[in-house]
Amino acid sequence: MHAALAPSSPLDAASLAPERPFSLPPLREELALLDGPAAYDGAPTWSLHDPVRNQFYRIDWPTFEVLARWHLGNPARIVEAIEAETTLSLSEEDVEVVIRFLAEHQLVRPLGEAGTARLVQQEKARHSTLWQWLLHHYLFFRIPLLRPDRWLVRQLPRVEMFYSRTFLYITLAALTLGLFQVARQWDHFAATLVDTFSWRGALGYGVALTLVKVLHEFGHAFTARRLGCRVPTMGVAFLVMWPVAYTDVNEAWRLTRRQDRLAVGAAGILTELAIAAWATLAWTLLPDGTLRGTVFMLATTTWVATLAINASPFMRFDGYFLLSDFLDFPNLHPRSFALARWDLRERLFALGEPIPECLPPARQRGLILFAYGVWLYRLTLFVGIALLVYHYFFKALGILLFAVEIGWFVILPIWREIGEWKRRWPQIKTSRGSRGKLWLLAVLAFIFVVPWNLQVSSQGLMRSARHYPLFAPGPATIAAMPVKPGQAVPAGQVLMKLDAVDAEYRQRLANARVSRLAWQAEVSGLDENLRARQPITVEELEAARAELAGANDELQRYTVTAPFPGVLADLSPDLRVGESVGRQQQLGVFIDPTAWVVETYLTDAEVERIAVGAGGRFLPETPGLPALALKVASIDRDATRALPDAMLAAGHGGEVLVRERNNQLIPERAVYRVVLAVEEAAPAQARVLRGSVVIYGRPKSLAGDFLRSGAALAIREAGW
Template sequence: MKPAMLPPLRQDLGLHPGPTADDGTPTWTLHDPAAHRFYELSWPAFELLSRWPLGSADAVLQAVERETTLRLGPEDLQALLQFLASHHLLLAHSVEHSARLAHAAAAGRSSHTMWLLKHYLFFRVPLLRPEPLLAWLARHTGWLYRPAFWWAVGGAALLGLFLASRRWDEFTHTFAAYGSWSGLLAIGVALSVAKVLHEFGHAVTAYRYGCRVPTMGVAFLVLWPVLYTDTNEAWKLTRRGQRLRIAAAGMLAELALAAVATLAWSFLPDGPLRSGVFLLATSSWLVTLGVNASPFMRFDGYFLLADALNTPNLHERSFALGRWWLRERLWGLGDPVPELLPPARQRLLVAFAFATWLYRLVLFFGIALLVYHLFFKALGLVMMAVELGWFIVLPVWRELRVWWARRAELHWNRSTRRSAALAGALLLVLLLPWRGGVQAPAVLSHGEQQALYAAETARQRGAAVAEGSRVAAGQLLMRLQSPELEQRLEAAALQEALLRWQVEQQPLDSRLQQEGQALHQRWQAAREEVAGLRRQREQLAVRAPFAGTVVTAHPMLADGTWFTRGEKLFQIVGDGDTLKVEAFVGESDYARLRREGPQRAGARFVADLPEFGSVRCTALQLESVNLRSLPQPYLASVYGGPINSVRDGAELRPLGATYRARLTQCEARPLARELPGRVRLEGAARSLAGEGWDWLLALWRREGGL
């Protein structure tokens, strides 16, 4: 309905020229100082507002038609009026208007629970009113904005990265040395220094272009502190390039710091100063490029992209287009597009919306897991539920509510038929038991094989058998000699001989008689020590445990070569062609294999070596105790293997519960060495939904301590 008289505007509103729109038309920026918000006005909206004092709708429309080339109707004026009213930009001119404002204020007041929830997720603490400091800095930092300075920074960055690449091992090992609590504290201090410089980069640049910077402080995002600078007045600037420089100033400041620190690391001597510049270099590079440059959160990268595309409120506008696109593809509702854009720009924003949703899904899920593990279980579970509910479940629930509210508008069309077909196919994939058996990483080896190791640190004496030689059971493969062991044996033998003489002389010597039975016990202990050392010396004669073939031999076998204790010397396999497979299964697969038991018909091993093919086995034996460490290093993820693991001293520990499954009665095949691969253990087919439910139950038992 066309209003007869227009309500007055608030007198404190500010209007500033804005940048030129993509179609060449001028724009203006409306500033609401009470809410500290900025609104971009199109050319028609500006022409209507500039004639608002005429009072009546007819007078405003006629003046626009008479004085401009625009042809606007009552619906344009009504849309502008609704915008002004919804954002509280009109003066309260009636009782009804005052009542609406009071209702909006009441709706904005939240309960104590909601207040606590919102302030747990995000709140700000202003710490500094930086205008006087910025005025002083502006007089002394003009040289930072000269091209020569940034050419020098670029050169320093290239030279520093080149020098660091020449000592890359030292650089990466230095970073790994900061894994302790003291190292993490040092990284936190370095990040704090870099982030302070980052925020002052924004503030000084905004002040340089005439923007007011009212506050600087710290914001807490899920209780994680993040520095912030209020540069909202950058929207007053008419030049898009100036806004881009303000948005990029923080990252450029950090990158300049990283460039100088990286270069300094290559020249400074070892010490606290070198460690400090290393931390500044690494933290600045990683955080600036990995976090601040991302456009998927409201960090610097987002504002840079919004200004580069000349699309204020990029997230909100792209999300609106993404929801519209999703509803049209799923249900074909026929809704008008939220805003008219060129097809290429529309596709870009829709793709950006889906990429942002996916990024946030992964990010918020990771934050929820981090919060859960940082606190004790009860509090961690509550905080994780809040994270998942607020950031993931609530947005999805709101969209589902819209679909349900508009269910009466649904009818069979091309989109709904496609959606029904896709939903049916997804249900079939989830519910039908089409996944049979279990796949697991495995190793194929001979049924009879053994590795032989050096029993002591010793050197080789004489020749050794060569790789590929056939040997008999008990045959000498090589002889080792340990001078240290020989010295200990000689000393022990002399001590044993002395004690034996004393035992023989005890009946004749009163002093020895006083020692009594203790002398016999010391002699017995000395005899056992000598016997033990002789057995150790016999172990230095490396012999074949059974008849077979030496498939691998140490490459440094030669007379006089030293070997350390535990060093592998030979790998011997038996004469038979029997093979065995050792598979390594996770907790859920282990429970399933135990439950199915005799239903399994067998297993098939497929080697990573394509030309070897596959081997079928029929007998399976499960170990009931999970592995403490991986016996084959090449299966560990730290060496590129398929089992997630970490290094713990000399051992490789699996990150999850891992059980060994032994497969025997395998097909006879010639095998030269152990082969890694994957095994498929056959069994009853299961659905993806069933496997997911088993996984959730196992997770619940593990985390609940059941």
């Protein structure tokens, strides 16, 4: 742990006033002041070591000069001495900053009752209730298991070979050869990767990941001990209840060379990369079998874990500390966050507040952009973790942890920043640069909160209110087509005559049988044999007459007539006299051109916003056709089980998501059929038109949509 001090940091001097006006609290005797590396601007730095808690604090040149004259016992005398003996120019407020830092981190001995009370208060603040501890630590907590320092010292000679240039060159050669061989066997490599996507493969990856992470931590430990740093503990940490190894290498802050600290921070990643290189080469050389499968999991797990997790600077893993050491910028996250919050407030409100740290412009811009990237990454990560804990635990606890995760890591930081805006409200409302942005924010809030959207939009089909599809009852030949498409005809008018050879043949057979049985019944009195079977003959005659009636009815169906006054529409252009047609082949559609309706399908939330009699508009997809006024005629009370018209299905250019089952289109979510009457004359060329439907219903807001969706999701997932 480390902290950087800035002389311009704010201080509540009254809360830290010593008991005696001209006496500073004495420093703890066990503290050690160590030389540190030069800062990025060339200024010297030092590390203040607290051996009790094994924590290090980075201090700058002004702070060092204050501590070097601490024995003077008075801020004014310290300032006078610094100005007389150095080129620095400090104030008493700068000395009070150092006093506050030392007191907050318990680096001074308490004086009197006030000092003791302050320590007690700090200790109480550190200890939380059980539920607070669980809230803060269920995602990450550590359990120390080993004190490996002596063992590491004994084993150093055995691992010295891994730090040689020879091992480095051999590993680079193995990596090059392994990648070359994988490229030649890429199809087999990809197929093996797919084959491991199973429960057994997941178990193997878990074992491989555990082994790699243990070696990763030993890489940190051996490197730190090799450079003279003590390694007090090693153990296991739980990250979202997943165990991972950890090593305490805080003493790397003793190292004065930045290259040495980078070596300690990069040791884990380099260890994993070496394992990945040798495992990749081993996979290309070994025959198929258990050993080859093991090194495959070791190689793939190591590459992914190193590049996707450890190398990322967005979380406090190796990549973060490497970047912090490379930039020589301790406390990279909190300091960059402070800069980004200042930048956000200045861009929004132009308050003219002093910048938290004075840095070169390029570094300042880079840190601000880095902070925004970290926020975006953590927003995505915390939402993902929230979903993970929801699905990982049982339903009730999962919902609770999901709410805690989103509330604590997403909503609470935003709420705190809004609180800072509220505290600065007197300056914000008088700032000339913020007025336009406040108006823009008010407009956006108005759009988000006020229910201004009156429209319910969907997709629908316009067709005649009365339409009658014409089908061929069976195989036939067109004998006559007396009506032309679009011609108005009365009810009962013949639209089309079909010659059905099979139906006519069955009619003739039935007619002949009726004639034969009728003759037998008439002459049965003249013949003894016929008279004996007369009852049977009468029954057969009745059956034959029924068969003849059915044949006549069937043949009558081949004469297609108008069921109501209307026009013949959508006649196939291939139909002509003498053309053969098949069974159930559609010949055309007979419609009533005087009344039109539009059918659409809405979700339950959309149906709740409309009522019978509500107005609307229909906008045909066909270019050049006018929009038509609508009025809601009926709303189905039950959800549609199967979509009757494929033109509205997503696979046919429609908007209703469906899945096909048993030759039916089943909607993916509940939709309700709504029928709207067309209030004005339809275009002459209208038959069946697809288009957009707009219904004027009850208003809604965007905020209401979010709240309803969230409430519906919570109710559905909770099983209420």
